[in-house]
Amino acid sequence: MLVQRPKLTFWERLYLPQVLQGLWQTLSHIPRKKFTRQYPEEKPPLYGKYRGAPELVRDPDGRVKCVACQLCEFVCPPKAIRVVPGFRKEGASDASVEKEPSDFIINMNRCIFCGFCEEVCPEEAIFLLRDFSVSGYSREEMQFHKDKLLELGGVREDKIQKWKNK
Amino acid sequence: MADNTVNLTIDDKAVVAPKGMNLIEAAKLVGIEIPHYCYHPKLCIAGNCRMCLVDVGMPKLGADRKPEIGSDGKMVVMFGPKLVIGCNTTVADGMVVLTKSPKVVKAREGVMEFLLINHPLDCPICDQAGECRLQEFSVDYGKAESRFVEEKVHKPKKTALNAKITLDDERCILCSRCIRFMRDVAGQDCLGFIQRGSHSTLTCYLGNEPKTNYDLNIVDICPVGALTSNDFRFQQRVWFLKQTKSICPNCATGCNTVIWSREDVVYRQTPRDNNDVNQCWMCDYGRINYKFINDPHRLTTPSVKSATLGQRVNLTWPEAIRQVVDKLRAAKRDSLAVIGSARATTEELYLLKKFSPSFAAYIPRVGTGDNFLLNTDRNPNAAGAMLTGFSSDYSVIADGIADGKIKTLIVLGEDAIVPELLAKLELLIVLDILPGKTTEAAHYILPGVTFAEKSGTFINAKNRIQRLNPAIPPLVGTKPEHLILSALLAELGGKRYATIQEVFADMTRDVPALAGLNLSKIGDSGVEVKS
Numbered sequence: 001m002l003v004q005r006p007k008l009t010f011w012e013r014l015y016l017p018q019v020l021q022g023l024w025q026t027l028s029h030i031p032r033k034k035f036t037r038q039y040p041e042e043k044p045p046l047y048g049k050y051r052g053a054p055e056l057v058r059d060p061d062g063r064v065k066c067v068a069c070q071l072c073e074f075v076c077p078p079k080a081i082r083v084v085p086g087f088r089k090e091g092a093s094d095a096s097v098e099k100e101p102s103d104f105i106i107n108m109n110r111c112i113f114c115g116f117c118e119e120v121c122p123e124e125a126i127f128l129l130r131d132f133s134v135s136g137y138s139r140e141e142m143q144f145h146k147d148k149l150l151e152l153g154g155v156r157e158d159k160i161q162k163w164k165n166k
Numbered sequence: 167m168a169d170n171t172v173n174l175t176i177d178d179k180a181v182v183a184p185k186g187m188n189l190i191e192a193a194k195l196v197g198i199e200i201p202h203y204c205y206h207p208k209l210c211i212a213g214n215c216r217m218c219l220v221d222v223g224m225p226k227l228g229a230d231r232k233p234e235i236g237s238d239g240k241m242v243v244m245f246g247p248k249l250v251i252g253c254n255t256t257v258a259d260g261m262v263v264l265t266k267s268p269k270v271v272k273a274r275e276g277v278m279e280f281l282l283i284n285h286p287l288d289c290p291i292c293d294q295a296g297e298c299r300l301q302e303f304s305v306d307y308g309k310a311e312s313r314f315v316e317e318k319v320h321k322p323k324k325t326a327l328n329a330k331i332t333l334d335d336e337r338c339i340l341c342s343r344c345i346r347f348m349r350d351v352a353g354q355d356c357l358g359f360i361q362r363g364s365h366s367t368l369t370c371y372l373g374n375e376p377k378t379n380y381d382l383n384i385v386d387i388c389p390v391g392a393l394t395s396n397d398f399r400f401q402q403r404v405w406f407l408k409q410t411k412s413i414c415p416n417c418a419t420g421c422n423t424v425i426w427s428r429e430d431v432v433y434r435q436t437p438r439d440n441n442d443v444n445q446c447w448m449c450d451y452g453r454i455n456y457k458f459i460n461d462p463h464r465l466t467t468p469s470v471k472s473a474t475l476g477q478r479v480n481l482t483w484p485e486a487i488r489q490v491v492d493k494l495r496a497a498k499r500d501s502l503a504v505i506g507s508a509r510a511t512t513e514e515l516y517l518l519k520k521f522s523p524s525f526a527a528y529i530p531r532v533g534t535g536d537n538f539l540l541n542t543d544r545n546p547n548a549a550g551a552m553l554t555g556f557s558s559d560y561s562v563i564a565d566g567i568a569d570g571k572i573k574t575l576i577v578l579g580e581d582a583i584v585p586e587l588l589a590k591l592e593l594l595i596v597l598d599i600l601p602g603k604t605t606e607a608a609h610y611i612l613p614g615v616t617f618a619e620k621s622g623t624f625i626n627a628k629n630r631i632q633r634l635n636p637a638i639p640p641l642v643g644t645k646p647e648h649l650i651l652s653a654l655l656a657e658l659g660g661k662r663y664a665t666i667q668e669v670f671a672d673m674t675r676d677v678p679a680l681a682g683l684n685l686s687k688i689g690d691s692g693v694e695v696k697s
Contacts, residue, residue, distance in 0.1 A: 067290045067291045068291075068400070069295070069403070070402075071290075073406075097291065098324060098400075122289070123290055
């Protein structure tokens with residue numbers, strides 16, 4: 001295909017008006033409000049339904065809500081979750097739940113923050129909270145285990161405590 | 167033959183069923199499922215779950231005793247005023263059965279609602295989830311929402327029925343399959359219901375816990391999660407597990423099984439239907455005895471006992487094969503003996519026999535049996551060992567070693583000859599999976615694999631040849647025995663077999679009883695061998 005070059009006028013060939021126009025654009029930004037954020041010192045504001053890294057939560061009584069049903073492991077598209085099922089301690093206050101994860105591993109290298117685990121969880125035990133910059137110095141460090149996930153997740157206030165009066 | 171069959175119609179499909187068959191089985195013939203809980207093809211009929219309700223009618227007969235034809239040109243069918251249960255209604259000539267009529271759908275919804283009223287919301291912690299009939303039928307035939315607002319009835323949870331089984335009474339739907347199995351099949355009348363109405367509870371009399379060798383079958387037939395196996399409890403969810411058809415290697419009955427595995431771990435074994443062998447049951451002894459597959463002490467590298475270093479030295483596979491072949495070349499053929507395990511596959515034994523024309527024996531293994539599934543012969547493949555030329559009299563080999571007639575011995579997965587005799591040997595090559603006295607004495611150890619990691623065949627006590635399939639890959643560092651043996655044979659100038667099929671093809675040529683067979687002909691359910 002043959003492209004016809006447009007015929008430039010005298011002013012256009014001179015180039016100066018365009019240079020001045022660009023310069024004006026630059027100068028006009030100087031007095032305006034600053035756009036750049038000094039991350040990581042300055043954190044961005046997160047809106048209400050923000051989906052960060054998936055974390056495990058406890059109920060108001062401090063009980064681990066997860067019962068190791070492994071549905072999140074099943075639904076996880078990048079296979080980032082691995083649950084090792086185990087038993088609740090005999091005689092403990094939450095012994096009626098019978099089952100809990102003896103370990104719960106999320107590979108944060110793999111996690112795509114899709115939220116399927118939160119959606120599928122029948123116990124409302126895993127939530128995508130507000131941590132968005134998970135980092136570590138090694139791959140091993142990016143495997144978040146049960147204790148770390150529970151610490152990050154904290155306590156979730158909710159009214160329904162299904163296992164309380166079992 | 168026509169006298170023994172009846173013609174009927176199920177959901178507009180013509181069915182020819184044998185006389186005396188019930189409607190659930192007749193519907194199965196044409197691929198129609200009538201949902202049911204209490205009915206089990208191998209147990210007597212209880213008819214208490216009411217899930218298999220169907221609409222049954224007969225053609226209306228005119229004064230001439232012939233079916234009346236309606237104005238639309240079709241036969242007029244008179245349906246009963248009430249629905250009947252499919253499990254306890256036998257087929258009859260001309261019968262018309264509807265399994266999806268509005269009346270039936272409504273009835274099933276009702277039954278499902280009743281069953282779910284007191285059922286706890288335990289699915290996330292219930293081992294049955296994923297293979298639960300209540301979950302399945304609730305999706306297929308139930309309602310989405312519960313109208314029940316009252317307090318559910320609470321019953322004992324997490325009780326130990328016996329050492330092997332945990333009973334959760336809240337989950338029980340009172341189908342009584344376990345009661346009937348223990349009474350009629352296992353032969354111990356121990357389970358029963360106490361209380362009435364929605365408080366009915368499955369239990370056993372104190373001191374009369376199930377104590378047969380078949381208890382774990384009630385876990386299989388329990389349609390819900392009321393009975394769960396302690397061995398499998400909270401180990402893994404069933405939807406992650408891969409099912410591989412296999413054979414139980416613990417006695418000569420050769421029960422057909424399914425191995426449930428995930429990645430490299432075997433989690434459980436369950437029986438597989440085969441009416442010619444084990445119906446749909448298996449004994450607990452065989453079911454539980456699979457732990458050695460994932461034993462942390464498994465042998466994982468070929469090794470040589472070094473005379474100069476005075477200790478065991480690990481070898482790579484090519485190096486091990488080369489050294490063993492060199493040693494075997496130097497050994498005299500008539501002073502070489504082989505001991506094959508009758509727990510090994512027929513193919514392995516066939517290859518092993520090729521090393522020694524004169525001395526070949528297997529170790530008999532006898533235990534107490536019952537008259538049901540557990541055989542007194544605890545070797546799964548004694549018939550295969552005999553067919554491939556092994557004798558059960560291994561004292562000949564022990565005597566041969568004592569006399570000094572036998573100087574070289576190849577042992578495949580056995581631990582029977584006393585160490586004092588083994589010490590007399592010039593060369594001892596052992597193929598095994600776990601360390602033992604024989605591997606300790608061995609000059610060369612070649613680590614093999616378990617039954618769950620290999621292909622092959624077993625021939626059971628009734629001369630039925632059945633197939634093993636690999637459920638998990640061989641443990642890192644090990645090799646299937648038939649590949650080890652064929653690698654050795656190839657180096658010694660024999661044929662190199664790349665696949666189990668090639669070994670089997672050669673074996674059918676040399677063993678007349680197996681003539682004309684191949685692995686696909688054996689299939690999943692096995693075939694009888696001419697003996």
